[in-house]
Each structure stands twice: as structure tokens, then as C-alpha cells.
Amino acid sequence: MLLAAGRDLELKSPPTYPPSARGYFISDLHLFTRRSCAELHATDIWAAAADAEAFVLGGDIFDFKWSTHATLDDSLDAAIEWLRELVAPHPQCRFFYVLGNHDCLPAFQFRLDALAHELPNLDWHPYYVRIGSSLFLHGDVADGDIDHEMLVSRRSVIHHRGSKHIVSHLMYDAVVTVRVHRLVSIVFQRAPRVVRRILAYLDDIGHNAESGVRNVYFGHTHAPLEEYHCGGLVFHNGGAPIKGLKLRIVKAELS
Ligand SMILES: [Mn+2]
Incomplete structure (x- = not known):
């Protein structure tokens, strides 16, 4: 996991934007899972x-x-292809990929880094980006x-442990179907505590x-x-396109 841990220092600084510049933020599409409705968006x-x-x-x-x-290779190939199809046709837009806990594995970081070298309008960041x-x-x-420091350490133990067995997928589907997932998001991800931790x-x-941050954009909670x-500060979360939940493409301040 040295790649992510040491990566911050090598990153290109994001460009500066005028107040009129248009930015967007999405997260948590959870593509490739049975529960994702991302294709609708x-x-x-x-x-x-x-x-x-x-x-x-x-x-x-x-x-x-x-x-x-x-296989993991199939997932990685599909992920890189999805990104290339989004990024390559939009050269006027700079894309910033910030890793989450389900896509931070080293194998993906290597592929993402290679893609960022191939596509001049794609950057990636292991933990956060300030624009x-x-x-x-x-x-x-x-x-x-x-x-x-704890985040770096937590992320470093997240590895690909093999694809989930079909029984696990079916059990997860059952949970999602009875909307327990939504209840969990509402009850356990209440805004004040989440926001306090992010602060x-x-x-x-x-x-x-104090450093000049005004707006904070995050995901993960699906709420x-x-x-x-x-x-x-002003906090924004666009939710997630998962059965029973909603995704919002969030307009983001860039200046
Ligand atoms: Mn997450």
C-alpha cells in the first residue's frame, strides 16, 4: 500500500477555476454489484x-x-473501460477520481495511474482533493x-479477498429488498455525528x-x-443509486 501512502506528495495540483466554472460531484455508484442502479443515471x-x-x-x-x-481482472478491465468512455470524449472537463473504501485496492490504483498518464484530463487522489x-x-x-494516519492504516488492510459467493449476493439482495439498507443509512448515519467526524x-x-475551505463534498454514507x-462549512452528499436510495449529481463550487 506504499503507492497510496506516498502518493499525496507526487500529485499534480488541481488548476484554479473562476467562480463561473461548473463542477459536479458523484460517488458510490457501486458499479458491478447487483444492487446498483447506476446505469439508470x-x-x-x-x-x-x-x-x-x-x-x-x-x-x-x-x-x-x-x-x-x-475475476478481479474482469472487474478492473470493466472499470478502466467505463472511465475511459466517460473521460476521453470530454477533454474540456478535468476528472478527479478520489478513492473510496471499495475501490482503493492497489491493483486498481496501478490501473488508474496508468489511465491518468494516458488521459491528460484525468487525475486521481487516494484520500481527498482540494479545489x-x-x-x-x-x-x-x-x-x-x-x-x-488511521485512515491510511484501515485502507491498507482492504484487499481483494476473492469474489463473493452467490449465496452472499442473494443474502445481500434480501437485505436491500426489505429496505433495511435504507433504515441503516438513516438511523446510523445521522448527519450531526457524520459531519462532526469529518470536521x-x-x-x-x-x-x-481556517484554511479557507467553504464546501465539503462526500459520499460513503449513501444518505x-x-x-x-x-x-x-457547508456539507454536501449526493446519496447513492442503490435500490431504495437515491443518487443526486451534486453541483460543486470550484473557486
Ligand atoms: Mn464507501
Whole structure:
């Protein structure tokens, strides 16, 4: 996991944008899983990409843990192809891929890095990206009181453990079908606690209100959040396109 741990230092700085620039943020498509309805949003995502000057993909876009592809290589190939089809036809837009906890595996980082070298308008970031006064992150730091060092350590033990057995997929489907998933999102991902944890993380990495951050865009909880004010910052979460839940393509400030 040295790649992600040391990667921050080598990253290209995002460009600066004028206030009129159009940006978008999505996360948690969980593509390749049985529960994802992301394909229903494909047209809207492509339309946003055609309109945007910057587009942040905020992690768990692909779900390698619950992928229905037969092998990890098949999932990786499909992920790279999906990204190439989104990024290549929109050279006016810069894409920033921020890893989540379901797509942070080293094998994907290597493939993403190669794609970012191939496509000049694609950058990737293991933990977060700051563009102007906006901070974009996946949001798995909200799982507990997690500082950056703990996040690096948690992420480093996430490896591909083989595709899930069909029985696991069916059990997950059953859970999703009875909407337990939505209940879990609502009950256990209440905004104040999630936002408080993210605020503490932003203090830890030095991208807080004092540093000039105004808007924070995150995912992971699958619980939509629209302009939630806390600690001098405004928080945004676009939800997830999973059965019983909703995805919103979030407009993002870039300056
Ligand atoms: Mn996640």
C-alpha cells in the first residue's frame, strides 16, 4: 500500500477555476454489484460531464468487493473501460477520481495511474482533493473517530479477498429488498455525528474553515445531504443509486 501512502506528495495540483466554472460531484455508484442502479443515471452523468469544467468521482464508483464479474481482472478491465468512455470524449472537463473504501485496492490504483498518464484530463487522489475552497473526500473517515494516519492504516488492510459467493449476493439482495439498507443509512448515519467526524478529520489534514475551505463534498454514507451547515462549512452528499436510495449529481463550487 506504499503507492497510496506516498502518493499525496507526487500529485499534480488541481488548476484554479473562476467562480463561473461548473463542477459536479458523484460517488458510490457501486458499479458491478447487483444492487446498483447506476446505469439508470448514465445519461445524466454523461450530460453533466459534457457541461462541466471539473467532475469529481468521489469513491466507491466501482465495488470490487461485491462485483458480479468472475475475476478481479474482469472487474478492473470493466472499470478502466467505463472511465475511459466517460473521460476521453470530454477533454474540456478535468476528472478527479478520489478513492473510496471499495475501490482503493492497489491493483486498481496501478490501473488508474496508468489511465491518468494516458488521459491528460484525468487525475486521481487516494484520500481527498482540494479545489479552490472546496474539499472532496469519500467519507469513510465518518465510520469512527478516524484521523489521517488511521485512515491510511484501515485502507491498507482492504484487499481483494476473492469474489463473493452467490449465496452472499442473494443474502445481500434480501437485505436491500426489505429496505433495511435504507433504515441503516438513516438511523446510523445521522448527519450531526457524520459531519462532526469529518470536521475532525479536516482539522487533522489542515483543510478546515481556517484554511479557507467553504464546501465539503462526500459520499460513503449513501444518505443525501443538501447544504448542511456546520462548523463554518457547508456539507454536501449526493446519496447513492442503490435500490431504495437515491443518487443526486451534486453541483460543486470550484473557486
Ligand atoms: Mn464507501
